[in-house]
Amino acid sequence: MSLAGVLVFADLSSGSLDDAGKGILAEGRRLAETLGAPWAAACFAGAPDGAYEAMRPYGVPEVLDIRGPEELADLPCAQAEALADAARACGARVVLLAHDDPGATLAPRIAARLGAALFTEAVSFSRDWDGLTVRRRAVGVQVVEQRLWNEAAPGGGSPYGRRDEPTPLVLTMLPRVLSAAVVPGMRPGPARRTARLAAVSEAGAATRVRARIPPDPRTVDVAEAQVIFAAGLGCDRESFAQLCELADRVGASVGVSRPVYDLGWKELPRMIGQTGKTVGPRLYFAWGISGSMHHLGGIGGSRRIVCLNADPKAPIFPAADEGFVADLREVLPRLLAAVGARAQRDGEREVAG
Template identity: 35%
Template sequence: MDKAEYKGVWVYVEQVGGQARNVAHELLGQGRLLADALGQELAGVIIGEQVAGLAKEVFANGADKVYLVEGPEFSHYNTDAYTITLTDLIKTYKPSVILMGATNDGRDLGPRVAARVGTGLTADCTNLGIDEPTGLVAWTRPAFGGNIMATILCPEHRPQMGTVRPKVFKKPEPDFSRAGEVVRVTSKVKAADLRTKLVDLIQVCTASCNLEEAEIIVSGGRGLCKPENFALIEELAEALGGAVGASRAAVDAGWKPALHQVGQTGKTVGPKVYFACGISGAIQHLAGMSSSDIIVAINKDPDAPIFKVANYGIVGDVLEVLPALTAGFKKLKG
């Protein structure tokens, strides 16, 4: 492999129904910083059906170029179609760096593409930078249950690839005066390549568990004592127009589905307001929500670790505090 042939920073612009996921915008901001530090261009990769309009957003968030592949075979995410297409783009245009969101689709697509192009992939990154001695991308991710942070380099293979957790970076301020080059690429996917077919789309995750996009999250832990008491969490979330989260302990106990789990082995979130209700604040949980703008903790233990990261703390029985908060917010809304 001639590593000198590989140039440029790419961001895979994940989209659903023609709308770019927030993590794509977050990564464009970080990609711009990396590209500037490396003295290379930033490109967005858009794959979908009738998604050309997304190019304006991609340019506004810092990209110099967009690689666009459209076709009916991309109307919904399909492992085979998207893997074939992104692999072909990499082999043709040879980027040095690729950033992808650590979403369900990104975690499926990234490793498959990395294996096909013969490179490594650093998963679930929480920080990005440039290793000054080598000029390589420094991918930082939690390891050993979040007890240490590992920084990983990829010196021998290209592209350098990584998936980055949603909400660990803020979205850049868009500049819609920016423009760039759109490179339209013809799909090479054939019907015989697709081993699965979408028969029906079942909406499993409602607004209450769309944690990555939520601006307000109300999370509950084992301090709620029993699963029935999660109704108090749901009532407060509904009053605030927020989503419902849960600690790993609550999910492991079967009180809420894994879709609601916040933490190292769940979802990383960064809402404007995060309510931690009956959650002690284990390292695993803090790794998933500590980037929230405002953290409100409710716990009867005044020495609970969650209070060390909270902006506001209420020491009390969560089963008594939650109904009072819900009533208060409903009163404010009139």
């Protein structure tokens, strides 16, 4: 195994490398270049070869393939132990993870085991003379908090670390700032696979995942939602109820503009914008939202923005990838009827089959 200044955790638990996984590899490479250090990726073995192949475009020089008993997949403490061991073994100064469910679960546990500094939900980093500056958004999106990590500073206040050693860093980055794009100049890497064996200690088996429940679009935090139908003041009470029903039927999460929150139709955590939540879904569909700068301030991270508005001059249109000039009071009942008819056809087919 070669030395790695930066160790990136690539989550292959779904059997493939998802966009957050690709994005964190791209950032890992950038971080290694920023620090002028070597880098490697670590993952838990068991995924099909295609998942490893998907790492090639990001030029990962080496993948540490951590093998352990089957139960390892359900033991986050044991996984953290294995990753901390891998980081120590390859001399990693920074362990980088996406701030998704697995990353957010593992990062503090790895940091505790390495006696490392922990910085979560970063949106960017850069290097200056004093060290590595990492940034995240605070107080909604209105303040940027910066922290400086000086890799040379000794620390290790935890029982696991030693005070005379430089403090490593465990860093997580928000999935919505990660891009899976392969940028020019990124040469595909050989992605050499090195097997590492992990044992499960008594402490590692202390916490066990009993069930994995997929997120419910009706209750998931809008900041994490993948598809959002957002209602603006163009909705009246009746069309708002229809929009909620449509969202429910197609598996979208409901968000609102500030005036709709002010009307009391949805609770504060569903308000989107500068003073509300910052979102980054795959699809953001704005229904009867004008597109004020205060609202647009919270939706810029969306992969695709679609809007429907009766006024073709509404400022939401230039900010959208696709827009429809229409009256939502006419469109919503027709969409609901179409979705209902389709559900009925599907139901009949299932019974017949």
